[in-house]
Amino acid sequence: MAFVLSADAEPAPPRLPALHVAALKPLPQTPTPDQVIHGDVDAGFAPLPTTHTPNAVEKQRWYRLTLDRDWHEESAPLLNFTGAMYVHITVYPPPDYRPHELWFAQTDLPARFSRHHLALELPHDLRAGQPIYVQIAADSFTRQIRAEIVDMATYQAQDLNHVRLTTLFSSVQFTMILAALCLWLVLRDRVLVYFIGYTGCQLMNQLLTSGELYELPGGRLLIPLGTHAPWLFTALSAPLLLSFIVEFCELRVITPRGARLLGAMRWPYLVIAALLCFPFAERMHLLASAYNFWFIVSLLCALAAVILATLRHGRQARFFLVAWLPQVLLTVVRVSQVLLSLDLPRWLEYSMPAAMAFCSVVVTIGLADLSLRARRERDMAHHLADHDALTGVLNRRALVRRLHDAMAQARPLHQPLALIFLDMDHFKSVNDRHGHQTGDACLRAVAEAIADELRPSDSLGRYGGEEFVAMLPGTTQDNAMAVAERIRHSIEVLQVHARGNTLQTTVSMGVSSLLGPLDTVDDLIARADAALYRAKTQGRNCVVAHASLTAVTS
Known part of the structure; x- marks a missing residue:
């Protein structure tokens, strides 16, 4: 799970006007929105070297955005922010400078775009140097939020591709969960419960991170939880994953020590999940860092156990290793990117859900193979119960x-x-x-x-x-x-x-x-x-x- 989120938008075509960002210096007294939009504090804005607009913990920030030349594109300009998950942003665009609230979990207005970015259409006649004021609310974590202006047609095409990809990956995982649920209704196997649990938690976290869950029935019920919701599902998915690995890969039989180690490593996640339910958790950077560190450690231990089971000719371990290895490698890269506060590249942004979908498909095939083997063993047991072991005829x-x-x-x-x-x-x-x-x-x-x-x-x-x-x-x-x-x-x-x-x-x-x-x-x-x-x-x-x-x- 990522606690520091940012994404590199694709570089704007050279023909588009360049966006300049200036940040309001700290003032003895916090200005009101009327003072800002009327230019009373324009002298306090200092240019930033990049379009990143870092917000501050416990304190709101003001930014002024301007173009270096007039907008003459065929479609209207569209201002969008990346890395602003669960951060309230208020935009005051010209000419009337009325406030426009942008929020990741916003559901009171009809959605024109996906929640991939927070986006707002600007006037088509936007001129060079015409200020756009942006107020970014205080947040529990310092985030690198990036502002960008692109033409409407380009943004809609990119947004449509994003929706297609996220829908595809989510649909694959949801289908695999339904398939496992059908198997569980017939077999009542515990390993299927673990698979449904950890895959379901991963899917919920993915839908919360993309914001698509809020468009689904009942999704609004999670809005009051804010950042607690994705944290909680991520914290719960880890122990369910470890339990699934132990059962699915038959580690208790193949490598008992590895099974005991993974079993013990589940409990800290439950403690973290309980702590995340309290309000003070939002201000505990140490809790987020501890989770990320423990997640990497347990991930590497689980990978070592699965590899050892594979070397000992564990059939199910081979299935899981093929399914899980891409996700493990991408997760290590993702967590490292978060811990180092680096930008999230687009290839990694879509590689993670793709790897999760791939893992779900291969593991579901492995579950089907496991069920088939169990059925064969059951049929063999029935056959042996009714037949003479020496001659093969009925007993x-x-x-x-x-x-x-x-x-x-x-x-x-x-x-x-x-x-x-x-x-x-x-x-x-x-x-x-x-x-x-x-x-x-x-x-x-x-x-x-x-x-x-x-x-x-x-x-x-x-x-x-x-x-x-x-x-x-x-x-x-x-x-x-x-x-x-x-x-x-x-x-x-x-x-x-x-x-x-x-x-x-x-x-x-x-x-x-x-x-x-x-x-x-x-x-x-x-x-x-x-x-x-x-x-x-x-x-x-x-x-x-x-x-x-x-x-x-x-």
């Missing part, structure tokens, strides 16, 4: 749940539903002779072979150990027997290659089907299990249906 809990759903759908429509209970033959001997890793390879190969014989609408789950259950909705018991026979045959000819061994295995299967409206999931599984037991007792590597207890053998 027992998920299979039973699907079986409940399938039975609830089949009963009202009187549709068939079949179940195949499978058990690998002599699987314990495979583990004992070749080891559990080879046994795991057999389980995976058998699960794949079973799945290859099923439809997309069917479900396959690992019921426990070497037992599998296949659910076939819309399938009669006879069709299920045919499917089971295909599965039996494909596993019988299957060769499993694992750890230098080539193995073959077989499965025994029991088939059951839904009998009536009072049938339960436990009943269906119990009948299939009973049929499987019969298949085992009949020599294994066969399929047995529960109803007929007939077997189909190889």
Whole structure:
């Protein structure tokens, strides 16, 4: 945030008359406006070497402006002041020298221009040496205010470009805030709150600095706060930014010490924000300097933490570094310019909001990427919760749940539903002779072979150990027997290659089907299990249906 503001207006074309500024020397008694405009104190005005008109703390100042030659341009002359944010300026122009109040937050008159400069149209027949008196009110901070006279057409073109740029940058930030708000309504993630908070505070400060906020609904409510308003939003944006960096860049995981340091550096900003609410803060130059110094220190510490997280392969840190680095560099230049009381060049004036808009866009993309990764992790967690980690098929809990759903759908429509209970033959001997890793390879190969014989609408789950259950909705018991026979045959000819061994295995299967409206999931599984037991007792590597207890053998 800047507490000393000034801006270099573009140099006037050579064809325009030059503006000369004279300042009224301090007098024993402050003159009245009538005395000044009637020329009673003209002898006390001394020429200034530049068009800067420094105002004084606790004391108003008078200036006299004159042209070096008559105004003969096609459009009227326009007097404008830069660097006069929240400073009251009263202009007494010829010929009648009636007072014209210029103020950054003025809303009582229809706006002819933006609030980029304080501007007033002068008479078209302005003559050389004809005085224009300017009264600049006392202010809490000494500011370098610059007066300039340009033709109306040139000023309007420059002002229109200014409005276009500021509207573009503000609209981009506002759009990104809305996008983050929509994400927050869905995800309720704390990092989104920090982003909305710090970006919103930056946008409010930007709109207050440009004066455009006072044109928006409700903007007039901030007028009584004066300079407190931009100070407050700037002081609040800093701790929100540090909190966002810690959360977004995952510093607590990647660089815990950096996260703790940035967390501790937030508290002085809250103290400064509280002090800024008091009237005496306007007269505390030390408070402004302390804020600027602490802001640079915390900015550099945050940048170092983000760079360290980037070097440690932090994906979100890379996003933020790309987004934030231009803004950091421009902020350091801006704060240095303020601390050194230098003029604000036009490139820096528009580079700052452009960098903020760029940062908002890239960070929003990073937030979307973070949300996408969170969604993938959530989907993966759901998948792992419902699937067997070894074979990739459904686990027992998920299979039973699907079986409940399938039975609830089949009963009202009187549709068939079949179940195949499978058990690998002599699987314990495979583990004992070749080891559990080879046994795991057999389980995976058998699960794949079973799945290859099923439809997309069917479900396959690992019921426990070497037992599998296949659910076939819309399938009669006879069709299920045919499917089971295909599965039996494909596993019988299957060769499993694992750890230098080539193995073959077989499965025994029991088939059951839904009998009536009072049938339960436990009943269906119990009948299939009973049929499987019969298949085992009949020599294994066969399929047995529960109803007929007939077997189909190889």
